[in-house]
Amino acid sequence: MKRWIKIVIIVFIAALAGIQLVQPARNMSPQSSRKEISAGFSVPASAQQVIQQSCYDCHSNNTRYPWYANIQPVGWLLNHHITDGKHELNFDEFASYPPRKQYRKFKAIENEIQKGDMPLESYLLIHRDAKLSEDQKNILAAWCEAMRDSMKTHFPADSLERPHRR
Ligand code: HEC
Numbered sequence: 776m777k778r779w780i781k782i783v784i785i786v787f788i789a790a791l792a793g794i795q796l797v798q799p800a801r802n803m804s805p806q807s808s809r810k811e812i813s814a815g816f817s818v819p820a821s822a823q824q825v826i827q828q829s830c831y832d833c834h835s836n837n838t839r840y841p842w843y844a845n846i847q848p849v850g851w852l853l854n855h856h857i858t859d860g861k862h863e864l865n866f867d868e869f870a871s872y873p874p875r876k877q878y879r880k881f882k883a884i885e886n887e888i889q890k891g892d893m894p895l896e897s898y899l900l901i902h903r904d905a906k907l908s909e910d911q912k913n914i915l916a917a918w919c920e921a922m923r924d925s926m927k928t929h930f931p932a933d934s935l936e937r938p939h940r941r
Pocket of ligand 1: 826829830831832833834855856857859860863864879880883884885887888893894895898907
């Protein structure tokens with residue numbers, strides 16, 4: 776083998792070994808029962824089961840990590856999805872959101888599953904059991920709809936809807 780090829784390979788392997796030392800912090804925190812969605816809303820077992828199985832890995836404070844999360848840069852990529860996902864929607868913090876945001880997120884959940892954008896495509900490649908069946912989509916949509924209807928009876932309409940804001 777040519778000397779420069781050997782050097783390139785050695786540098787590559789060393790870099791790969793080096794980045795293994797940079798492990799992102801795990802998304803695993805003790806549950807705070809006061810903030811999770813069930814503290815503020817009734818979550819029927821059927822809906823809870825679906826979100827737990829298909830959404831919680833990126834939208835809660837606890838991720839079930841696959842073994843390859845220990846391998847970088849794969850773990851970094853997962854971490855990125857989890858951080859972004861939680862930032863948009865965190866079922867473990869949901870009860871502490873302001874009502875307008877809760878209302879908006881119930882609508883956003885309906886939109887995302889209707890478009891088929893959630894769970895993320897790359898996640899479904901590995902987690903086939905997280906793919907939503909038509910039944911599961913209907914369960915979630917009906918639940919979100921019911922939650923929004925119930926919010927409308929508790930809050931004045933203009934406090935929940937505000938155009939041009941996410
Ligand atoms: C693999 C990680 C992952 C999984 C699993 C996942 N999401 Fe997401 N989700 C994200 C990321 C990342 C974003 C932010 C970027 C984007 O919108 O694509 C997001 C954004 C969202 C948003 C957008 C919020 C807004 O206000 O626009 C909603 C709603 C949502 N997800 C719902 C769900 C639901 C419901 C499920 C389960 C059926 C789910 N997600 C499963 C990663 C995930």
